[in-house]
Amino acid sequence: MGEHLAFHGTVIHSLGLSELEIIEDALMVVSDGRIVRLDKHIPKAEVPTLLESLSSPKEVRYLGRGEFLIPGFVDTHNHAPQYAQRGLGQSMHILDWLDKVTFPNEARFQDIGYAKRIYSQCVDGFLKQGITTASYYGSLHADATNILADLCLQKGQRAFVGKCNMNRNAPEFYRDASVESSLADTEACIRHIRKIDPEGKLLKHVLTPRFATTCDPELLKGLGKIASENPDLPIQTHFNEAEQEINFTKTLFPEFKNEADLYESFGLLNRRSILAHCCFMTDYEMDRLKSLECGVAHCPISNMTVGGGFMASPIRQFLGRGIKVGLGTDSGGGYSSSILDAMRQALVASNAREVASQGQDRGLGISELFFLATLGGAQVCCLDDKIGNFEVGKEFDALLINSGTPGIMTMLEDWDSTETIFDKFIMTGDDRNIDQVYVRGRLVKS
Amino acid sequence: MGEHLAFHGTVIHSLGLSELEIIEDALMVVSDGRIVRLDKHIPKAEVPTLLESLSSPKEVRYLGRGEFLIPGFVDTHNHAPQYAQRGLGQSMHILDWLDKVTFPNEARFQDIGYAKRIYSQCVDGFLKQGITTASYYGSLHADATNILADLCLQKGQRAFVGKCNMNRNAPEFYRDASVESSLADTEACIRHIRKIDPEGKLLKHVLTPRFATTCDPELLKGLGKIASENPDLPIQTHFNEAEQEINFTKTLFPEFKNEADLYESFGLLNRRSILAHCCFMTDYEMDRLKSLECGVAHCPISNMTVGGGFMASPIRQFLGRGIKVGLGTDSGGGYSSSILDAMRQALVASNAREVASQGQDRGLGISELFFLATLGGAQVCCLDDKIGNFEVGKEFDALLINSGTPGIMTMLEDWDSTETIFDKFIMTGDDRNIDQVYVRGRLVKS
Structure with missing residues (x-):
């Protein structure tokens, strides 16, 4: 279950207290519950070829506008x-x-x-x-x-x-x-x-x-x-x-x-x-x-x-x-x-x-x-060697956020930056905007 | 639209700052957007006969356990x-x-x-x-x-x-x-x-x-x-x-x-x-x-x-x-x-x-x-002659709460009193528990 996963799109995580990293066009590959790749700035068109060369999963979840991955x-x-x-x-x-x-x-x-x-x-x-x-x-x-x-x-x-x-x-x-x-x-x-x-x-x-x-x-x-x-x-x-x-x-x-x-x-x-x-x-x-x-x-x-x-x-x-x-x-x-x-x-x-x-x-x-x-x-919890962000090698505990789910979250505008979308989710989103939840690569909410 | 409405069940409203009135087995009748009756302690079995005698609407919404009406x-x-x-x-x-x-x-x-x-x-x-x-x-x-x-x-x-x-x-x-x-x-x-x-x-x-x-x-x-x-x-x-x-x-x-x-x-x-x-x-x-x-x-x-x-x-x-x-x-x-x-x-x-x-x-x-x-x-808003609670004669601005809607509200237990259910809604409910919304008797959310 969830043995091989690949995502392309926006990934947001913390590198430290005041270091929020927002990666657009990220390619994340998960194998056996562990993050094996996190590449930055990969154009969508290049993803299939890249995965081919990596003998990675062929199925990729392409995240659309308003969708992004964050750590659980x-x-x-x-x-x-x-x-x-x-x-x-x-x-x-x-x-x-x-x-x-x-x-x-x-x-x-x-x-x-x-x-x-x-x-x-x-x-x-x-x-x-x-x-x-x-x-x-x-x-x-x-x-x-x-x-x-x-x-x-x-x-x-x-x-x-x-x-x-x-x-x-x-x-x-x-x-x-x-x-x-x-x-x-x-x-x-x-x-x-x-x-x-x-x-x-x-x-x-x-x-x-x-x-x-x-x-x-x-x-x-x-x-x-x-x-x-x-x-x-x-x-x-x-x-x-x-x-x-x-x-x-x-x-x-x-x-x-x-x-x-x-x-x-x-x-x-x-x-x-x-x-x-x-x-x-x-x-x-x-x-x-x-x-x-x-x-x-x-x-x-x-x-x-x-x-x-x-x-x-x-x-x-x-x-x-x-x-x-x-x-x-x-x-x-x-x-x-x-x-x-x-x-x-x-x-x-x-x-x-x-x-x-x-x-x-x-x-x-x-x-x-x-x-x-x-x-x-x-x-x-002394688990930061395993989880907490998306460092390569860590286990894949993640939330797929969908800002567009009908609920009460502030709606997106065409001119919203990714940071603005993130702020809207943090301050006004709720469980309805948490589309998928993964723990160790296993899909536990969908 | 919403010209005649009748509800039987629990009704909760304020009579004053520290006067919360919880009426179980209430019969509320709304006509032309206005509350025309609010009777207390009416057994469900008596409702049809009572409404018959009042030449009121025959269709009654019977509220089940966990459902109640509050003012908008x-x-x-x-x-x-x-x-x-x-x-x-x-x-x-x-x-x-x-x-x-x-x-x-x-x-x-x-x-x-x-x-x-x-x-x-x-x-x-x-x-x-x-x-x-x-x-x-x-x-x-x-x-x-x-x-x-x-x-x-x-x-x-x-x-x-x-x-x-x-x-x-x-x-x-x-x-x-x-x-x-x-x-x-x-x-x-x-x-x-x-x-x-x-x-x-x-x-x-x-x-x-x-x-x-x-x-x-x-x-x-x-x-x-x-x-x-x-x-x-x-x-x-x-x-x-x-x-x-x-x-x-x-x-x-x-x-x-x-x-x-x-x-x-x-x-x-x-x-x-x-x-x-x-x-x-x-x-x-x-x-x-x-x-x-x-x-x-x-x-x-x-x-x-x-x-x-x-x-x-x-x-x-x-x-x-x-x-x-x-x-x-x-x-x-x-x-x-x-x-x-x-x-x-x-x-x-x-x-x-x-x-x-x-x-x-x-x-x-x-x-x-x-x-x-x-x-x-x-x-x-100087509107308390019209709205704010369910006094007879006021206009019917009301929410039908359903505590059982899937969401994040604390679930009900068999032994919960109506007051406990109310507290659970106020502290943990959200828009998903607001089943219907009425303004002047008109259904504006269902």
């Missing part, structure tokens, strides 16, 4: 069980939101049938919106988490899938029974993914302590041990998300002055760590993240809505220090599971920071937002 | 010519955005063919997204503005349509030639609308000085005179939008301490005035707006994006003082022409105000956002 979107932070609760509890305070909406909803994933149905909708919904790589928090249930992994593999999504660890400060009906059972379930999920995807072509288990506040020190220690024994496994947690949460953490762990020291001491901070939110950050903690090579999952939608909250993360400062940053939809805390919406909200959040910092932290531009949604996310 | 959305502020530029220039500073994107684009509307094409897309696009009433800024061209009015009438949208007045501080290629020609063109547009819709069933001309900075005092004076001679005409302008603009206004009109006094002195502030933005407001100016009964068009999308800006308007304070408030998409300054997006961004903006005011200005809840998008907008 990377969602560095979201909660798969919350796919079913997107948009709910927006005016509740964060603890009410957890107690009244989220925990009761996640508890339902003990029911295998429910898990299958919602996770199937979730993976389909993400792929439809162009999310080719997702770092998923599961519920605390090992069985449901394994189902999520099965579905990602079956539907062809690249994913980190994590059984959520939480054995305290959560309701009786929704917490791990003990440290031992929480760790044993985690080990079972790791084995499951290694069984179904032994080469890790698409899947990895991700160690997922929900927060420090919901994990006994013994549990964090156990997860740190698994992390050190399994240097291939990514790690994710919520980090300095809300003042309430930060203060509560300090009460529970008075021996640590901040979350960076706390998680590091348990062996949970390294280059494989994906830290969601990072809203309240001191210079010290930013330095620690940089030294430890941790990545930030910026989730502007939930940061600015759920729990009546509003906190814009200091993204420009992270970028200035060379800290890896990607975008997260954080659905369902974030009401939308679209990375396009996350990009737009990241623009708003960065404008808020610009004003709050009196112009110091410059707002983000569209090419920077696009970087965060693609290559930046790949870096956060 | 009111967009109190947007620029029709900018429909073609939504999403462009998001990272430019405001003056660059005007000079490089907006003015050259609006200048194109001298071309009648272009105006027809874009305005047709614009009205279709708005109706598709459930905007049954729009207050449009046109370009400065009388002919193009008349075409916009023709199209609204033909396609069945309720609209205020305004030729934009601007005779200075705009480029040579895009400004009114003189005060006289600007006023004469305005008069011609007023006559045109009175000719094509003599009873004002759908259309009104709206007096539209772009800003004080783009109008000579003589022009403002002339518009004020037209306003006083035509007490049926609404008035719209941009008001205290950006610090730059406010300072420039003070330079041009040193005799006024603030924009409220300025516009009032020219006879442009009264209960028919729709003031877009109102971001920077003193107590004095809020008092003036309240006394003069002006309405506020809150445009959170553009306030937080265009020109790298970020300013959240003090909506809670307006509401607390009893000032009328509605929502504006402000497309194309706002990248989206969806009122659902405007509601979500109003939530974000209100959260920003809550944080900035240390909790004083409470964030807006979903029922309040919905009020702003419907009844609040109708009040701002």
Whole structure:
């Protein structure tokens, strides 16, 4: 499936934070899921002869005006069980939101049938919106988490899938029974993914302590041990998300002055760590993240809505220090599971920071937002050797954009440059303009 | 067309700012475009007999689970010519955005063919997204503005349509030639609308000085005179939008301490005035707006994006003082022409105000956002005797929502209450979930 592909037309990808490359008349050849050629400025008429000489596929998809290829979107932070609760509890305070909406909803994933149905909708919904790589928090249930992994593999999504660890400060009906059972379930999920995807072509288990506040020190220690024994496994947690949460953490762990020291001491901070939110950050903690090579999952939608909250993360400062940053939809805390919406909200959040910092932290531009949604996310997931842009040798995770699909995207005019068309898509397009989605060369939406 | 309609099922509308009324098993009967009955708690089985006794239409649309009627959305502020530029220039500073994107684009509307094409897309696009009433800024061209009015009438949208007045501080290629020609063109547009819709069933001309900075005092004076001679005409302008603009206004009109006094002195502030933005407001100016009964068009999308800006308007304070408030998409300054997006961004903006005011200005809840998008907008337009909710006697401007349409809306669960379904639609639905759109009982989208 999708073993040999060739495209001719416009290709747009990021080479770096502010290096958007727009290649017109590109010829891209994909073989066995990998990009084997990306030639620039190839007149359409020369394509057949060129492919002939390359003993490449003879079938070429010629992209018309308004069509272009971009790398697949990377969602560095979201909660798969919350796919079913997107948009709910927006005016509740964060603890009410957890107690009244989220925990009761996640508890339902003990029911295998429910898990299958919602996770199937979730993976389909993400792929439809162009999310080719997702770092998923599961519920605390090992069985449901394994189902999520099965579905990602079956539907062809690249994913980190994590059984959520939480054995305290959560309701009786929704917490791990003990440290031992929480760790044993985690080990079972790791084995499951290694069984179904032994080469890790698409899947990895991700160690997922929900927060420090919901994990006994013994549990964090156990997860740190698994992390050190399994240097291939990514790690994710919520980090300095809300003042309430930060203060509560300090009460529970008075021996640590901040979350960076706390998680590091348990062996949970390294280059494989994906830290969601990072809203309240001191210079010290930013330095620690940089030294430890941790990545930030910026989730502007939930940061600015759920729990009546509003906190814009200091993204420009992270970028200035060379800290890896990607975008997260954080659905369902974030009401939308679209990375396009996350990009737009990241623009708003960065404008808020610009004003709050009196112009110091410059707002983000569209090419920077696009970087965060693609290559930046790949870096956060330590997958940038495989995906994130169209470098020859990388795997082909791509979206074929069609600006002309009937929907609500701003229509094209004859005089629009390719950059203008790209801006129109980023700011006004939606899933209807994502015509095809490829992961490792496999067509997963058409 | 649409002379007799009957619906049975769920109806949701606002009775006031925090009074969301959800009526299940409602029977709504519409005759000649007007709501003639709205009965509550009518079992489905009784509907045929009841209608028989009323000599009402025999054909009833029975709404299923996930379907409900809401009032049409009111967009109190947007620029029709900018429909073609939504999403462009998001990272430019405001003056660059005007000079490089907006003015050259609006200048194109001298071309009648272009105006027809874009305005047709614009009205279709708005109706598709459930905007049954729009207050449009046109370009400065009388002919193009008349075409916009023709199209609204033909396609069945309720609209205020305004030729934009601007005779200075705009480029040579895009400004009114003189005060006289600007006023004469305005008069011609007023006559045109009175000719094509003599009873004002759908259309009104709206007096539209772009800003004080783009109008000579003589022009403002002339518009004020037209306003006083035509007490049926609404008035719209941009008001205290950006610090730059406010300072420039003070330079041009040193005799006024603030924009409220300025516009009032020219006879442009009264209960028919729709003031877009109102971001920077003193107590004095809020008092003036309240006394003069002006309405506020809150445009959170553009306030937080265009020109790298970020300013959240003090909506809670307006509401607390009893000032009328509605929502504006402000497309194309706002990248989206969806009122659902405007509601979500109003939530974000209100959260920003809550944080900035240390909790004083409470964030807006979903029922309040919905009020702003419907009844609040109708009040701002002084149309609340006709539209905005489903009071018996009002005209039937309505959207039939179908939560089950394939799209990206959060799917329904068996245990969802009607309120939960409503929240899912408001926060995650889009135009695909707007199955039918009615204006004055006429089906304008199906």
